[in-house]
Amino acid sequence: MLVRTLTLAIALACAAPALAAEHDHGSMQGPSFELPAACKAASTGKDAMMKDMQGHMSQAMQGMGTQATAAQKGLQHAMMQMNGPMMQGMMAGDADVAWICAMIPHHQGAIAMAQVGLRNGDNPEAKKIAEKTIQEQERSIKELTSWLDKNAKKEGQQ
Numbered sequence: 001m002l003v004r005t006l007t008l009a010i011a012l013a014c015a016a017p018a019l020a021a022e023h024d025h026g027s028m029q030g031p032s033f034e035l036p037a038a039c040k041a042a043s044t045g046k047d048a049m050m051k052d053m054q055g056h057m058s059q060a061m062q063g064m065g066t067q068a069t070a071a072q073k074g075l076q077h078a079m080m081q082m083n084g085p086m087m088q089g090m091m092a093g094d095a096d097v098a099w100i101c102a103m104i105p106h107h108q109g110a111i112a113m114a115q116v117g118l119r120n121g122d123n124p125e126a127k128k129i130a131e132k133t134i135q136e137q138e139r140s141i142k143e144l145t146s147w148l149d150k151n152a153k154k155e156g157q158q
Contacts, residue, residue: 033081033082033084033085033105033109034085035085035088035089035104036101038097038152039101042089042091042093042097042098043088043089043092043101069120070120071117071120071121074115074116074119075116077112078112078113078115078116079113082105082106082108082109082112085105086106086109087102097148100144100152103144104141107137107140108137110133111133111138114130114133114134117129117130
């Protein structure tokens with residue numbers, strides 16, 4: 001299981017090249033990639049495994065290309081922001097809680113990526129899709145969080 005988890009972490013890291021050193025973090029707007037308390041509680045005790053996965057991700061990203069457009073940098077930033085919380089969420093012992101906790105930052109990442117599309121794109125139809133994506137993902141996050149509030153405790157995760 002650890003090998004599969006590490007492989008997933010490395011694959012995610014390879015899918016999103018490292019941000020350029022000159023990247024302007026102040027220009028990145030987006031949702032907070034903060035896990036609900038129930039998700040943090042469910043992954044307690046897995047800190048060493050999380051640090052190991054994050055270390056593998058950092059190593060995999062070193063040396064990757066740094067030439068990217070503003071849109072590419074924004075998308076990369078969104079992906080990197082969601083990866084850590086998503087992996088932390090999936091560490092819950094209960095499969096349902098793990099899935100819900102991993103999906104919350106995944107949807108937050110979709111919002112951040114749609115915001116990049118709104119800021120950088122110029123196609124009206126693509127911008128309309130980005131706006132729709134933001135609305136749908138915000139609804140999904142509320143639904144996931146509501147499920148977590150109702151069910152995490154009975155799933156033995158709080």
